[in-house]
Amino acid sequence: MMQYIKRLILICLFGFGIGNLWAINIGSFTMVKGNVELLRGHKALKVFTSFKIDDKDIISTSKNALAKLMFKDKTVITLGEKSTFKVEDYFFDNSKKSKSTFKVTKGFFRVVTGAIGKVARERFQLKTRNATIGIRGTVFEGTTSAQGDYISCLEHAIVVCASGTCEDVKAGQYTYVAAGTAPQKAQIQKKSAQKQIKKSVPKSSHTEVQINNVQTSARIDSVTQQNEDYNQANQSTEVNNEIDTQKDEARSLAIEYMQIAQEAQVNAQEAAQVAIEAANNANEAFDRILTAKENVTAYELSAYEAAQAAADSAASAAASAAREAAAATAAASAAAAAQVAQTSADSLHQLKEEVVTISSQASQELDIAQNQANIAQEKLSETSREAASASQSAQNAQSEDVLNAIILEKDNAKIHSDLAVSFATEVSNAKDVAQNAAINVENFRDQAIAIENEAQTKLTDAQNAQTEAASAATQAQTDADAAAAARAAAAAAVVDLGDPYKPDSSYTPY
Numbered sequence: 001m002m003q004y005i006k007r008l009i010l011i012c013l014f015g016f017g018i019g020n021l022w023a024i025n026i027g028s029f030t031m032v033k034g035n036v037e038l039l040r041g042h043k044a045l046k047v048f049t050s051f052k053i054d055d056k057d058i059i060s061t062s063k064n065a066l067a068k069l070m071f072k073d074k075t076v077i078t079l080g081e082k083s084t085f086k087v088e089d090y091f092f093d094n095s096k097k098s099k100s101t102f103k104v105t106k107g108f109f110r111v112v113t114g115a116i117g118k119v120a121r122e123r124f125q126l127k128t129r130n131a132t133i134g135i136r137g138t139v140f141e142g143t144t145s146a147q148g149d150y151i152s153c154l155e156h157a158i159v160v161c162a163s164g165t166c167e168d169v170k171a172g173q174y175t176y177v178a179a180g181t182a183p184q185k186a187q188i189q190k191k192s193a194q195k196q197i198k199k200s201v202p203k204s205s206h207t208e209v210q211i212n213n214v215q216t217s218a219r220i221d222s223v224t225q226q227n228e229d230y231n232q233a234n235q236s237t238e239v240n241n242e243i244d245t246q247k248d249e250a251r252s253l254a255i256e257y258m259q260i261a262q263e264a265q266v267n268a269q270e271a272a273q274v275a276i277e278a279a280n281n282a283n284e285a286f287d288r289i290l291t292a293k294e295n296v297t298a299y300e301l302s303a304y305e306a307a308q309a310a311a312d313s314a315a316s317a318a319a320s321a322a323r324e325a326a327a328a329t330a331a332a333s334a335a336a337a338a339q340v341a342q343t344s345a346d347s348l349h350q351l352k353e354e355v356v357t358i359s360s361q362a363s364q365e366l367d368i369a370q371n372q373a374n375i376a377q378e379k380l381s382e383t384s385r386e387a388a389s390a391s392q393s394a395q396n397a398q399s400e401d402v403l404n405a406i407i408l409e410k411d412n413a414k415i416h417s418d419l420a421v422s423f424a425t426e427v428s429n430a431k432d433v434a435q436n437a438a439i440n441v442e443n444f445r446d447q448a449i450a451i452e453n454e455a456q457t458k459l460t461d462a463q464n465a466q467t468e469a470a471s472a473a474t475q476a477q478t479d480a481d482a483a484a485a486a487r488a489a490a491a492a493a494v495v496d497l498g499d500p501y502k503p504d505s506s507y508t509p510y
Contacts, residue, residue: 026090027053027071028255030248034065034081049398050255059085061107068244070252074114075100076245080143083107088127096120103127110141112245131162131177138171148178152189247406251397254410257417258387258394264417264424265380265387271424271431272376278431278438279366279373285438285445286366292448293355296455300352303345303462310334310341310462310469317469317476324480334472341465344458351455355448362444365437372434376427383423390416 029036029051038045039058045051047059053069059079061067067079073092079085089101098120106129116124117135126133128144131151138156142149151160152174160167160175165182169175173186314334321331390413397409 025052025072026055026087026092027069027075028252029053029067030070030076030251031066031068031244033067035062036060036065036067037062049251050394053087055087055090057087068248070248071100071114073098073100073116074249074252075116076112076114076248077102078110079104080108083109085109092116094119096123099123101125101127104144105129106144108141108143110139110241112139112241128177130179131160131183134159134161140169146179148176148181150174150176151183243403247401247403250403250406250410254394254397254406254413257410257413258390261387261390261413261417261420264420265383268376268380268383268420268424268427271427272373272380275373275376275427275431275434278434279369282366282369282434282438282441285441286362288445289355289359289362289441289448292445292452293352293359295452296348296352296355299455299459300345300348303341303348303459306459306462306466307338307341307345310338310466313466313469313473314338317473320473320476320480324483326483327476327480330472330476330479334469334476337465337469337472341462341469344462344465348455348458348462351451351458355451355455358444358448358451362441362448365440365444369434369437369441372430372437376430376434379423379427379430383420383427386416386420386423390420 029047029049032047032049032051036047037060038047038051038053039060040054040056047067053059053071059067059069061079061081061083063081065081067083069077069079069085071077071090071092073094077085083104084106086103086105088103089099092098092100092115094115096119098116100116100123102125104126109126111126113121113124113135117138121135124135128142128149128151129146130144130149133140133142133151136157136159138158139154140152140158141154142151151158151169153169153171155171157168157170160169160177160183162177163180163182167175167183167186169186172189174189175183175186177183314331314337317327317331317334320327393409393413393416397406397413400406400409
């Protein structure tokens with residue numbers, strides 16, 4: 001799913017031409033001239049330079065057309081006009097498991113083998129209409145038709161097999177394979193003109209040879225000059241082929257650098273998004289910490305109010321006890337409750353100090369998360385800029401035809417690609433720091449919530465103690481009032497009984 005999203009983003013950013021680069025990448029077209037078509041499944045596609053090649057693709061060239069292909073292992077295949085080529089089986093991982101099987105059923109082909117020719121050369125095959133060609137790590141070319149194949153080796157050696165027979169062909173040799181027959185014995189490609197003329201001159205009398213001597217010498221001179229021209233042309237062709245190969249390699253590298261830069265851009269986009277989300281999470285967590293701080297502060301105020309009320313109740317109870325000793329027990333209970341309320345309020349004060357400290361620490365971590373998110377966005381912009389520059393350089397390399405200009409664009413693509421990767425790394429680092437800061441803020445939030453819950457419990461304790469102190473004060477008042485009433489009643493009873501030692505005024509003695 002993530003790969004699909006990446007491809008979709010890159011298609012949107014760079015258009016269809018660049019988007020095609022994310023086909024299954026076993027190779028690509030490094031040169032397209034004239035009308036070249038590709039059949040993929042049942043769909044015919046018009047190709048262009050940098051178009052990606054897939055396994056089982058069939059490629060055909062029209063009249064006066066030319067196509068050059070480069071595969072992952074740097075194998076380069078050139079197709080001439082009116083040629084048909086198929087990728088039958090290709091896999092490369094730079095090991096002996098690598099394999100390439102190609103088939104040319106019509107036209108001209110030229111092959112410069114790459115890494116597979118070194119690590120798994122016995123698993124390289126090019127099939128023609130009439131033969132199968134194996135390699136020894138080489139350069140070879142040929143033509144194939146219904147009548148037969150002409151196959152020549154330019155460097156190292158090849159082996160050409162047909163009709164159960166194989167023929168080794170070394171550099172500078174060629175063989176011909178007629179339809180349905182074994183390969184002819186390999187022959188030297190560049191015979192001397194003198195031997196060719198001698199073979200072409202019929203056997204005759206000495207007189208005839210003398211008569212034709214001037215004509216024969218002229219023919220020898222002409223053929224010798226033609227052979228020298230051919231050698232020079234062949235050398236020039238080899239130089240041009242080498243230049244073309246260097247161009248193809250430089251263009252291919254430019255595309256690789258562009259792909260690396262674009263991949264870095266996608267990674268930077270993902271990392272920047274994560275950094276932004278981390279900063280948002282940190283901000284939400286910090287808001288919750290502020291809420292906890294406000295609640296704990298309010299709880300502290302309420303607890304101290306409850307403690308003060310409990311102290312007032314205890315004082316009232318003490319006054320009652322001072323008035324009447326019977327209120328002493330209730331007064332003691334009120335005093336104990338007031339002490340509980342005060343202890344709870346003091347604990348709440350300590351909790352408030354802790355949540356204030358946590359809030360300050362969380363604020364610092366939040367600043368870090370937000371700052372790193374901003375850095376990630378800035379570096380993402382720089383990554384995108386360098387990726388766009390790498391893409392432009394890669395496209396310039398495809399359109400240039402001068403080797404030095406292509407190499408310059410390739411080097412520019414690498415510079416921009418390296419910068420894009422560097423900036424993307426900075427985005428990733430900023431993302432990691434932002435995530436860590438967000439985690440710290442969330443941990444502080446959890447601590448603040450735990451303190452908030454504890455503070456709420458302490459407030460409840462203080463309020464319960466306030467209630468107990470008030471109840472005890474009321475009881476002390478009641479006990480004191482009862483004691484006072486009892487004492488008054490006792491005093492009244494003594495008055496009613498009178499003084500037993502005082503004579504009654506109504507008494508009359510005898």
